Amino acid sequence: MRIATWNVNSIRQRLDHAVRWLKEAEPDVVCLQEIKCQDEAFPREAFEAIGYNVEVHGQKGFNGVALLSKLPLEDVTRGLPGDEGDVQSRFIEAVVSAKGMAVRVCCLYLPNGNPPETEKYPYKLGFMRRLHALAANRLQNEEAFILAGDFNVIPTTDDAADPAAWVHDALFLPPTRTAFRDLIHLGLTDAVRATTDSAKVYSFWDYQAGAWQRDLGIRIDHLLLSPQAADRLIAAGVDKHVRGWEKPSDHVPVWVDLSIAA
């Protein structure tokens, strides 16, 4: 079973890319972020036409997440628990099952947090605390689950081409990285890092200043596996070439293959 995450930076602007990539990569489950539309504006028919079930948690103009799956999406919930006042659409999860093996797939779009001196940064750290609580709770069930999405976290200096450029940025500030480490230390596996020691594995390149052409990327899109999912990890990767397509998203798809018959 292949499970992927991709921040598409507007699903309506990226529909052709999304369909092209789905046909090429053939993922079973896809977590989308920054769809930037309300539920009724999501182009669900285009995905249903190529065999995907669709669940959307949209928002006007900004944010928004969605799940695509060749398998039925069961037990769907929207919104990250822990803050009734959070109106931003940044979390959707569902369970997919294959041959008796169930995997809960949690699709998240973690807040950017910049500028750090504003209320945006505490909101980011609060979101990370809520995610930590969710993961700790889920781990007690000893079931396969995966946290997949745009975390807006550069975990280590190895995950940025130019780490010095990010030292004052909400994606790389010590409290951000500490919160990410605390999440990992619950017992989750960063799938890409578990399968490669290579430097220069990035998932985002800024549109500005020729960042793509100069390979000035950062790795901020992650797939974190529970122990029961990590036991089934076969491979993980980044579909970097998609960044070279015409009018691309600034993020590329990241995926894992788990040894679960789909």
Add this chain to the structure above:
DNA sequence: ATGACTCAGGAACTGAGA
């Protein structure tokens, strides 16, 4: 040295992104 680009909303620009 600085800015660099792309999106939504809504009709010229601003805010947001990272």
